[in-house]
Amino acid sequence: MKEIFRKFLASDVSPWLRARGFSRKGQTFHKWIQTNCQVINFQTSMFSEPKSYEFTVNVGVFFGEVYRFRENIDQVPRVPPLYSYHWDMRLGALMPQNRDIWWPIESEEDVPPISREIKSALQDYALPALDRFTDEKTLPETLLAGKLTKRNRAQQLLYLAIMYRERYTRQELLTLIAELRAEVDRTPRIAREYFDPSIAKLEAEVSRTRSTVN
Numbered sequence: 073m074k075e076i077f078r079k080f081l082a083s084d085v086s087p088w089l090r091a092r093g094f095s096r097k098g099q100t101f102h103k104w105i106q107t108n109c110q111v112i113n114f115q116t117s118m119f120s121e122p123k124s125y126e127f128t129v130n131v132g133v134f135f136g137e138v139y140r141f142r143e144n145i146d147q148v149p150r151v152p153p154l155y156s157y158h159w160d161m162r163l164g165a166l167m168p169q170n171r172d173i174w175w176p177i178e179s180e181e182d183v184p185p186i187s188r189e190i191k192s193a194l195q196d197y198a199l200p201a202l203d204r205f206t207d208e209k210t211l212p213e214t215l216l217a218g219k220l221t222k223r224n225r226a227q228q229l230l231y232l233a234i235m236y237r238e239r240y241t242r243q244e245l246l247t248l249i250a251e252l253r254a255e256v257d258r259t260p261r262i263a264r265e266y267f268d269p270s271i272a273k274l275e276a277e278v279s280r281t282r283s284t285v286n
Contacts, residue, residue: 132157
């Protein structure tokens with residue numbers, strides 16, 4: 073069944089996604105939109121058996137500017153690893169079923185209906201969601217609405233402040249940082265370690281901007 077799955081990716085899924093601008097590395101497909109990367113990953117189950125090969129589909133977005141800012145580096149990975157996505161969700165959670173879905177392949181006859189279902193779900197739900205997270209016009213509203221993300225509001229505000237800090241006025245950025253601080257203060261102490269260095273760096277940039285203006 074493993075070979076049938078590999079053939080399914082190579083001859084069915086890959087051409088379909090390549091026609092929509094995605095490149096492939098292993099079981100992951102990615103497409104860069106300026107500094108952000110859309111990712112679609114086909115994850116196989118560790119519990120798959122010789123007669124039944126199960127897989128699910130992860131969709132995610134990697135924000136290059138957030139990565140560079142937080143890691144203090146200029147380079148970003150060409151294909152962001154699964155754990156580094158700034159937004160991610162299972163394809164099944166975006167579908168009307170709104171649940172984790174694993175597709176079993178038990179014979180070659182299973183492939184055509186599975187292929188139709190997955191490509192339809194990608195086209196109708198995943199690709200529009202990915203576009204909203206990588207379109208500069210819709211990204212702020214998408215982040216703040218929180219309808220498509222598992223991340224908490226503090227993370228959403230942090231991503232927004234980092235990516236749009238050069239577009240906001242100084243006062244707008246200060247207001248956003250203050251709201252971010254208030255949200256972080258409501259999180260567990262251990263979680264603040266994730267936010268504090270980035271907030272301090274944002275505040276330092278604002279302070280330098282003030283000094284330059286003066």
